[in-house]
Amino acid sequence: MLSLPLSPFPPSSHPRSPLACPAPGLTRNLLLGPLIALLLALVAGIAPARAQETRAQETRAQETRAQETRAQDGSGTLLLRSEGGAPVEAPRLKADAAITVSGPTARATITQVFRNTTAEWVEGTYLFPLPEDAAVDTMKLVVGDRVIVAEIREREAARRVYEAAKAEGKAAALTEQQRPNLFTNAVANIGPGETVLVQLEYQQPVRPTAGIYALRLPTVAAPRYSPAPSAVTSVVEGPSAADPVPDRQKIAAPVLDPARRAPVNPLTLTIDLKAGFPLGQVRSATHAIRVEELSGSERRITLADGATAADRDFELTWTAAPGETPSVGLFRERVAGGEAVLAVVTPPEAASPAAPVPRDVVFVIDNSGSMGGASMRQAKASLLIGLDRLRSGDRFNVIRFDHSFDTLFPDLVPAVETHLDRAKRFVAGLEASGGTEMLAPLRAALRDATPEETGRLRQIVFLTDGAIGNEAQIFSAIAAERGRSRLFMVGIGSAPNGYLMSHAAEFGQGSFTQIGTPDQVTERMRALLVKLESPAVTDLTATFSEPGVDATPTRLPDLYRGEPLILPARMRAVRGTLTLTGRIGGTPWQAVLSLDTAEAGTGIGKLWARAKIAEAETARLTGRLSPEASDAAILRLALDHGLTTRLTSLVAVDATPRRPEGARLVSTDLPLNLPAGWDFASVFGEGEAQPLPAPPRQRRAATPATQFAAAQPVALPQTATDFEIRAWLGGVLLALGLCLSLRRRRVAA
The missing domain is CATH 2.60.40 (Immunoglobulin-like)
Structure with missing residues (x-):
């Protein structure tokens, strides 16, 4: 039972004035009441200011969300995060490639057009690929009617020249090599509404294979997976652990989701083909082209659609007329x-077919996220063809990898029907997801349990798009651990890492085969397997x-x-x-x-x-x-x-400052298309670029209701209180608080 204290004073038949004998604690209550009222007044005054600030923050957030929505839904401008964090509009870019093939060499001129559609002064940085064997020797910056020819300098010196020109408000361009097949162009102080051109030139060899000549032009830098230092290395070496990709930020760029954005960076292309011998078939498996015959040994090639999205490598192949192939x-x-x-x-x-030599073949297939979509289908189909070509007496194994790896069999097994059926089911069930940790499965494939069996050929067929940033680690591992193995790289997809593929094959004393479209799988995989079966x-x-x-x-x-x-x-x-x-x-x-x-x-x-x-x-x-x-x-x-390398760069600077003093310069990285056939969610995860989810609503836990027993009635004391005094003082202070509140609102307005 709940009981309350009774009054300490005895009842009296004579009523007393409330002021005649104040209740105990009156002094304390006189202070407590005004303090509470003052606190209420202050809260009342602060609330409007906070509400106004909250409304302002909500307005800014709504504007940012609206801008980001425009950037994602393909309407209007494309906004990117600048160095300062605020969204800025990216410069627009289009490119033109003019290539002249003269016998065994090709000379290419790539013109990149940067257009600033904003009212800001802009610096744009564009990450772009070139052939891995390109010798980049010329860069020109065109601003209005002025043409500035770049100079070759040591990399750090060129960067200092560029940064100084940028700070002084001068138009400047800097071409740097991040990989032999990956470059960046930075262009500073592009004026509001202005168009600036950067023109690059390079030389490259034309390589024939089995009588087919090929020219390849990469058009998009595919996103690359850059592994972190291993957990063991990080624990042992601490913060000083060597980063396998120390320049990871320089080989990354914003990538657009093709489901939300129309393609950007359109490309036009013209090729003047002067083969030096009578030509047979001229075709492209990657793009629709127009072929104009100029003479028996010359053709002019253009894109059938005029311009194309930069989202896949362009490949042109040609053959000699029958009986005209030069050796x-x-x-x-x-x-x-x-x-x-x-x-x-x-x-x-060989004059006569050699006797078949038994082989040990290790197939390695990449099923990481970047292989999602068409690439995964091409890789699986290629591997299945490889399994079908195994002969009696051969042994094999299959390794699959993403951020982890699995070996199908504990060791090499005979190429018999039961093993082949199991391998085909294993391959058919693969799905693309996760990162691209290539080093561990590569080492597993190179590991040779029987190095003394020199009478057998040991071959590794490695199927991947090569979308990694730690190429140096891969090359070092092949050079150190290859043994008697031969490494055959199969580049899968629309934009493979040609630098990784060709040099891994070089270190592995094998060859590189490119499969860029589904209709090339059978033809090119069978050609590779014939190579593996033929004497070298x-x-x-x-x-x-x-x-x-x-x-x-x-x-x-x-x-x-x-x-x-x-x-x-x-x-x-x-x-x-x-x-x-x-x-x-x-x-x-x-x-x-x-x-x-x-x-x-x-x-x-x-x-x-x-x-x-x-x-x-x-x-x-x-x-x-x-x-x-x-x-x-x-x-x-x-x-x-005069070549651009890992240690040298091309830099061009206009002599005249052009950005007004005090005008700010905003910097952005130009966005790239996702390579054709790639699955955005497999690479970047589900919900990338989606609005942030709403915060979870608070919910009270369901607790059983507390039951109380009915209390007996209690007689309350009829004593005098200081109610009147406290009410009077509280009212005065409350009025004062309301006045302060109104004053704050007028100031905030």
Whole structure:
């Protein structure tokens, strides 16, 4: 039972005035009441200001959400986060590629048009791909009617020049190599409503394979997975643990969801093909083209649709007319201090089929998120074709990987029906998700349990899009752990990492096959498997009769069926002979070429320098050159030949400041399309770029109702209180609080 205290005072028959004998605690109550009233007044005054601030914040948030919605739904402008964090409109970009093919080389001019549609002064940075063997030697900045030709400088020096020009309000452009096939163009101080052009030029070789000549132009830099340091390394080395991708921020760019944004960065293309021999078929498996016949050996190629979205590699292939395929090509060019020569030689096929050699084949398939969609289907179909080509006596295994990896069998197993059926079910059930941790499955594939079995060929077929940033780790692992294995890279999808593929195959003494479209799967996978089954051209050597010749590479690679040897060299004068020797399936082979018959060529000196730079990079990774010696060789070659490399950049600066003093400069990274066939959710996760979910509503826990027993009535004391005084003082203070509240509202308004 609940009881209340009775009054401490005895009842009296004489009523007393409330003031005659105040109740105990009156002084305390006189203070407590006004304090409470004052507190209420202050709260009442503060609430309107807070409400107004909250409304302002909500308004700003609604504006930001509206801007972001416009950026996502494809209407109006595209907004990106600038360095300051506020959304800014990205510069618009379109590009044009003009390529001239002259025999074994191609000269390309890429014009990037940056258009600023805002009222701000803008700096835009664009991440873009080029062929992995491109020798980038020219950059021009066009502002209005002024053309500024870039200079080649050491990378840090070029960056300092660019940053100084940017701060001074001058138009400037900086071209930097992030990977041999990945570059950035930064353009500073693009004025409001202004259009600025950046024009790049590069030289590249044209490589024939099995009588098919191919030219490839990458158009989009695919998102790359950059692994963090391993957990063990992080624990052991702490914060100083080496980052496998120290430049991860430089190889990343905003990527648009094709379900929410129309494609950006349109590309136009013109190719003047001067093959040097009567042409047969000219086609593209990646784009619709128009082919204009100019002569028996010349064609002009343009895109059938005029312009295309930059979301996949462009590939052009051509063949010679029947009976006109050359097996030897010799070309020369006068360069400073001498001449450059380029030999392109395709060894003949074996006179008679060699006896089949039993093989141990490890298939490795990438099922990470970037392989989602068409790429995963192409990879699975390619692997199934590979399984079908295994012969009696062969052994095999299958490894799949994303952020983890699984090996189907504990070890190599015979290629019998039960094992093949299990492997096919395993492959058919793969789905794309997760990151691309390539190093561990690669090492598992390279691990050779029976290195003494030299009578068997050990081959690794690696199917991936190569969308990673830690290429150096991969190359080092192959060089250190390859043993007797041969590594065959199969590039899958519309925008594979050609640098990773070609150099991994080089380190692995194998070859690189590109499968870019579904209709290429059967044709190109079968061609690769024929290579694996055919004898290779081994023990190749090249000997020049003239002294003082600098040829590259110094160690010639093994060649597979239909593959040519491409050998650039520099000498005082192109004369004498070049003798090539090797073995084709165990049979000696030799070819003697007279250099006096070499035809005039263009860009051969640049290709020689680019190949020498690549060889120095390879020597650094394999330990044949120290990092200091490798860097010195690269820097010397790059500066002498004006090439953009890991250590050098092209920088162009307009002499006249143009941005008004005090005008702010906003910086953005230009967005990229998602490569065609990729699944956005598989790469970036479900709900990417979706509005943030509403915060969860608070809910009280369901608690049983508390039951109270009925209380007995209690007689309350009839004593006097200080109610009147407290009510009077509280009313005065409440009125004062209301006055303060009104005053605050007028000030806030």
